[in-house]
Amino acid sequence: MALSISFLMILSLFASASLCFSQKSNGGYLYPQFYDLSCPKAQEIVKSVVAQAVAKETRMAASLLRLHFHDCFVKGCDGSLLLDSIGTIISEKTSNPNRNSTRGFEVIDEIKSALEKECPETVSCADILALAARDSTVLTGGPTWEVPLGRRDSRGASVSGSNHNIPAPNNTFRTILTKFKLQGLHIVDLVALSGSHTIGNSRCTSFRQRLYNQTGNAQPDYSLDQSYASQLRTGCPRSGGDQNLFFLDYVSPTKFDNYYFKNLLAYTGLLSSDEVLFTKNKESMELVKQYAENNELFFEQFAKSMIKMGSISPLTGSRGEIRKNCRMINSH
Numbered sequence: 120m121a122l123s124i125s126f127l128m129i130l131s132l133f134a135s136a137s138l139c140f141s142q143k144s145n146g147g148y149l150y151p152q153f154y155d156l157s158c159p160k161a162q163e164i165v166k167s168v169v170a171q172a173v174a175k176e177t178r179m180a181a182s183l184l185r186l187h188f189h190d191c192f193v194k195g196c197d198g199s200l201l202l203d204s205i206g207t208i209i210s211e212k213t214s215n216p217n218r219n220s221t222r223g224f225e226v227i228d229e230i231k232s233a234l235e236k237e238c239p240e241t242v243s244c245a246d247i248l249a250l251a252a253r254d255s256t257v258l259t260g261g262p263t264w265e266v267p268l269g270r271r272d273s274r275g276a277s278v279s280g281s282n283h284n285i286p287a288p289n290n291t292f293r294t295i296l297t298k299f300k301l302q303g304l305h306i307v308d309l310v311a312l313s314g315s316h317t318i319g320n321s322r323c324t325s326f327r328q329r330l331y332n333q334t335g336n337a338q339p340d341y342s343l344d345q346s347y348a349s350q351l352r353t354g355c356p357r358s359g360g361d362q363n364l365f366f367l368d369y370v371s372p373t374k375f376d377n378y379y380f381k382n383l384l385a386y387t388g389l390l391s392s393d394e395v396l397f398t399k400n401k402e403s404m405e406l407v408k409q410y411a412e413n414n415e416l417f418f419e420q421f422a423k424s425m426i427k428m429g430s431i432s433p434l435t436g437s438r439g440e441i442r443k444n445c446r447m448i449n450s451h
């Protein structure tokens with residue numbers, strides 16, 4: 120009898136340990152009420168600064184959403200992207216995916232200084248990015264979700280991590296999927312999260328190679344609608360105009376909806392990395408079709424995948440720190 124009771128106790132210990140482990144691997148250390156006691160107004164403050172910034176310039180919603188992605192894919196969601204080059208730190212802002220491209224850092228600064236006034240050294244820069252991404256999605260008409268919180272900030276940055284982990288627009292489908300899998304994300308996350316390209320802009324330099332062949336002449340790219348391609352060529356010449364901007368979703372560029380997927384079906388996706396989701400893999404093609412048909416399904420999966428992406432290797436407990444200024448680590 121005593122033996123079977125202790126056996127049962129050991130079994131239940133194992134069960135709770137494995138539950139603990141599975142919560143941990145899902146970012147279970149994070150929870151939405153994290154600041155409820157320490158900074159009850161935190162979420163309200165983030166939302167109000169984001170709302171003001173987006174009211175001033177709609178594109179800012181897209182730029183802020185992207186910052187969370189570029190943060191999470193490099194050493195986890197730890198605010199490493201926000202560090203400037205100071206001392207031994209080389210900023211991730213200098214990496215290929217970020218240089219002349221990521222923006223919105225001043226808005227993050229503004230949120231941080233408002234939060235420092237309300238509750239000093241309490242809310243992390245990494246959490247600010249996660250909240251700003253959610254608020255930006257909602258403000259442009261997308262789904263909402265409760266953001267798990269409690270991330271802490273890194274004391275370092277990784278330019279090489281940024282160059283290697285963040286997919287490039289000319290990567291193959293396989294490479295892009297591998298880069299997502301390395302972060303613990305799956306094909307559904309890849310397709311749903313790519314739906315972020317329903318808002319925001321891209322520079323000519325990010326998709327030019329789809330418009331011209333190696334000799335520089337217009338070429339028929341059969342995964343790109345030809346009249347759309349010729350329109351793009353007028354603003355994105357074979358040389359020059361690298362920084363010229365184009366909508367990622369030309370139908371409803373400032374509205375968070377499923378036109379991104381509808382465009383892919385019509386071969387009017389802008390980036391090669393967008394179009395390959397529809398043309399290079401059966402499973403992702405099915406998902407693109409489903410999201411193009413069913414906006415609710417897209418919204419539901421998007422929210423789930425954002426929570427998953429936001430849970431990539433957070434620093435919790437006593438690891439990392441709460442930066443006073445998102446651009447620099449705290450001094451000793």
Ligand code: HEM
Pocket residue numbers: 178180181182183184185188219220221222286287288289295309312313315316318319320321322323324325367390392
């Ligand atoms: C699947 C792989 C992805 C690739 C290859 C990719 C690539 C790109 C590129 C090249 C741009 C334009 C940058 C420029 O020319 O300056 C862009 C913009 C953008 N990306 Fe992605 N992206 C990917 C996934 C994601 C994900 C997962 C998110 C968010 C969760 C996201 C959010 C955005 C947003 C919102 C913009 C517009 C930013 C703005 O207007 O400032 N992307 N992306």
